[in-house]
Amino acid sequence: xxxxxxxxxxxxxxxxxxxxxxxxxxxxxxxxxxxxxxxxxxxxxxxxxxxxxxxxxxxxxxxxxxxxxxxxxxxxxxxxxxxxxxxxxxxxxxxxxxxxxxxxxxxxxxxxxxxxxxxxxxxxxxxxxxxxxxx
Amino acid sequence: xxxxxxxxxxxxxxxxxxxxxxxxxxxxxxxxxxxxxxxxxxxxxxxxxxxxxxxxxxxxxxxxxxxxxxxxxxxxxxxxxxxxxxxxxxxxxxxxxxxxxxxxxxxxxxxxxxxxxxxxxxxxxxxxxxxxxxxxxxxxxxxxxxxxxxxxxxxxxxxxxxxxxxxxxxxxxxxxxxxxxxxxxxxxxxxxxxxxxxxxxxxxxxxxxxxxxxxxxxxxxxxxxxxxxxxxxxxxxxxxxxxxxxxxxxxxxxxxxxxxxxxxxxxxxxxxxxxxxxxxxxxxxxxxxxxxxxxxxxxxxxxxxxxxxxxxxxxxxxxxxxxxxxxxxxxxxxxxxxxxxxxxxxxxxxxxxxxxxxxxxxxxxxxxxxxxxxxxxxxxxxxxxxxxxxxxxxxxxxxxxxxxxxxxxxxxxxxxxxxxxxxxxxxxxxxxxxxxxxxxxxxxxxxxxxxxxxxxxxxxxxxxxxxxxxxxxxxxxxxxxxxxxx
Numbered sequence: 001x002x003x004x005x006x007x008x009x010x011x012x013x014x015x016x017x018x019x020x021x022x023x024x025x026x027x028x029x030x031x032x033x034x035x036x037x038x039x040x041x042x043x044x045x046x047x048x049x050x051x052x053x054x055x056x057x058x059x060x061x062x063x064x065x066x067x068x069x070x071x072x073x074x075x076x077x078x079x080x081x082x083x084x085x086x087x088x089x090x091x092x093x094x095x096x097x098x099x100x101x102x103x104x105x106x107x108x109x110x111x112x113x114x115x116x117x118x119x120x121x122x123x124x125x126x127x128x129x130x131x132x133x134x135x
Numbered sequence: 136x137x138x139x140x141x142x143x144x145x146x147x148x149x150x151x152x153x154x155x156x157x158x159x160x161x162x163x164x165x166x167x168x169x170x171x172x173x174x175x176x177x178x179x180x181x182x183x184x185x186x187x188x189x190x191x192x193x194x195x196x197x198x199x200x201x202x203x204x205x206x207x208x209x210x211x212x213x214x215x216x217x218x219x220x221x222x223x224x225x226x227x228x229x230x231x232x233x234x235x236x237x238x239x240x241x242x243x244x245x246x247x248x249x250x251x252x253x254x255x256x257x258x259x260x261x262x263x264x265x266x267x268x269x270x271x272x273x274x275x276x277x278x279x280x281x282x283x284x285x286x287x288x289x290x291x292x293x294x295x296x297x298x299x300x301x302x303x304x305x306x307x308x309x310x311x312x313x314x315x316x317x318x319x320x321x322x323x324x325x326x327x328x329x330x331x332x333x334x335x336x337x338x339x340x341x342x343x344x345x346x347x348x349x350x351x352x353x354x355x356x357x358x359x360x361x362x363x364x365x366x367x368x369x370x371x372x373x374x375x376x377x378x379x380x381x382x383x384x385x386x387x388x389x390x391x392x393x394x395x396x397x398x399x400x401x402x403x404x405x406x407x408x409x410x411x412x413x414x415x416x417x418x419x420x421x422x423x424x425x426x427x428x429x430x431x432x433x434x435x436x437x438x439x440x441x442x443x444x445x446x447x448x449x450x451x452x453x454x455x456x457x458x459x460x461x462x463x464x465x466x467x468x469x470x471x472x473x474x475x476x477x478x479x480x481x482x483x484x485x486x487x488x489x490x491x492x493x494x495x496x497x498x499x500x501x502x503x504x505x506x507x508x509x510x511x512x513x514x515x516x517x518x519x520x521x522x523x524x525x526x527x528x529x530x531x532x533x534x535x536x537x538x539x540x541x542x543x544x545x546x547x548x549x550x551x552x553x554x555x556x557x558x559x560x561x562x563x564x565x566x567x568x569x570x571x572x573x574x575x576x577x578x579x580x581x582x583x584x585x586x587x588x589x590x591x592x593x594x595x596x597x598x599x600x601x602x603x604x605x606x607x608x609x610x611x612x613x614x615x616x617x618x619x620x621x
Binding site: 006008009010011012013056059060063064067071074078105106107108109111112114115116117118132134135 | 181212215380386387390394551554581
């Protein structure tokens with residue numbers, strides 16, 4: 001299972017992410033991001049949504065993925081997502097079922113996932129990356 | 136990415152100016168300059184802001200220096216407090232040099248009300264403003280606008296507000312660019328951005344955005360402060376916010392679209408958040424048009440909020456104080472890129488000036504200033520952190536010559552939000568502010584803690600640095616008496 005660690009950043013939020021494979025990395029990134037905003041344990045699995053995204057490379061795909069989730073979270077009047085079933089995930093495309101539900105409040109705010117020094121690295125144990133969020 | 140610089144690699148130009156030669160990294164096109172006293176200069180090595188500034192110095196067409204104001208801190212792409220100008224011909228425009236909250240800025244309204252007059256009504260007044268000016272996450276705006284309205288807001292900015300009864304004519308004159316950037320195109324703004332922006336017009340948002348009632352507690356320049364409408368012990372209002380979800384979406388989508396552009400034009404990009412397009416390219420022109428449109432939305436947003444602040448003053452104070460009207464001092468944009476003419480090496484040049492967490496500070500006589508400020512120079516609004524003083528400064532000729540007429544924008548963060556929350560509890564801070572006689576309303580206690588004054592640099596020191604460096608002059612200081620935090 002993937003894991004994340006919050007990194008210190010003067011003004012914004014940043015995460016170090018690890019995943020055993022790309023799907024794990026993407027799911028971990030999404031969970032880590034929403035954990036910055038809500039208590040994930042209290043999020044019900046009442047909403048389901050399907051995403052299909054395409055991008056030129058894996059970094060763009062990761063940023064698109066997280067920004068798409070933020071957009072829907074805000075649009076659904078502060079929802080959060082925590083379960084992800086990838087039907088397809090390549091470095092340039094994904095199809096996924098996401099599940100989550102309403103949050104009573106966000107205890108932070110993220111404007112966007114950024115490209116700042118973003119690089120997804122393949123390692124012996126899978127994949128890792130650091131990502132900065134504008135808050 | 137550039138290697139880390141060390142303090143000894145900088146040359147001290149004067150007490151408040153530090154320079155890193157372009158020889159530091161062969162990819163730099165210009166030197167890096169940091170403004171600040173010795174302490175602020177040393178603090179700059181505490182995060183990655185210098186590295187980010189070195190990256191900016193590598194972008195093509197950059198003119199003179201990659202600069203950072205004393206409120207600088209690490210951002211993403213550009214550092215916050217960053218100023219960089221690029222040649223219109225041959226230079227670039229970078230969405231990362233503007234940021235997600237396009238035209239985040241500050242507006243100040245002045246009154247003839249004495250602080251003592253307002254004290255009995257302060258709670259009621261703040262409650263009325265809180266009701267009339269939506270703040271916090273995901274909240275709707277103060278006005279309902281149609282799809283057609285949004286198009287007009289994007290293209291005509293505060294003029295839309297004037298036509299629809301949310302502005303007085305003098306407000307527009309006392310807003311940068313008259314509250315309307317020419318060249319904005321609604322069709323360059325992605326539809327999702329419009330969809331997000333429509334319900335949010337006339338709202339403060341969250342984060343470090345605020346609305347504050349202050350009292351003028353120090354006058355440094357009587358003549359200029361009089362011209363600005365600022366008098367000792369009188370009440371003023373400050374509001375700090377930007378283009379809401381609309382601006383975030385514009386930035387996000389253009390950063391995404393521009394990912395492949397640098398390669399197409401042979402622009403070396405040291406960080407993907409710094410993607411850029413030639414100013415005069417289809418991609419560059421589209422981003423400029425969309426960013427200007429988002430900036431117009433932000434001018435309108437602050438204008439609509441100012442209208443509802445005025446209405447709240449009237450609701451609560453009419454008949455209770457002799458004069459409750461609020462006049463606009465000025466409205467500044469501190470996250471923006473603009474096309475401006477500046478004299479470089481004796482030659483007048485058309486430039487794209489990026490100010491990311493920096494304020495325009497034009498000198499007396501500049502043609503872009505309204506008649507009322509021709510003799511004084513541009514009012515510069517520098518809010519302090521929550522519960523601390525804010526400053527009103529004025530632009531100088533020296534700033535025109537050195538920083539393309541730019542100066543600092545605030546106190547500048549020093550501590551991460553996480554650290555701030557660990558060190559300060561929202562409810563303790565609330566108690567402390569109350570003890571100081573400051574009335575506070577906040578969306579959440581955790582959000583309040585993130586904005587704790589301890590998380591910021593000392594605004595007095597930041598202002599002393601820009602004044603020492605000749606990038607602005609002090610006019611007045613105000614202290615908060617009531618705060619709404621988004």
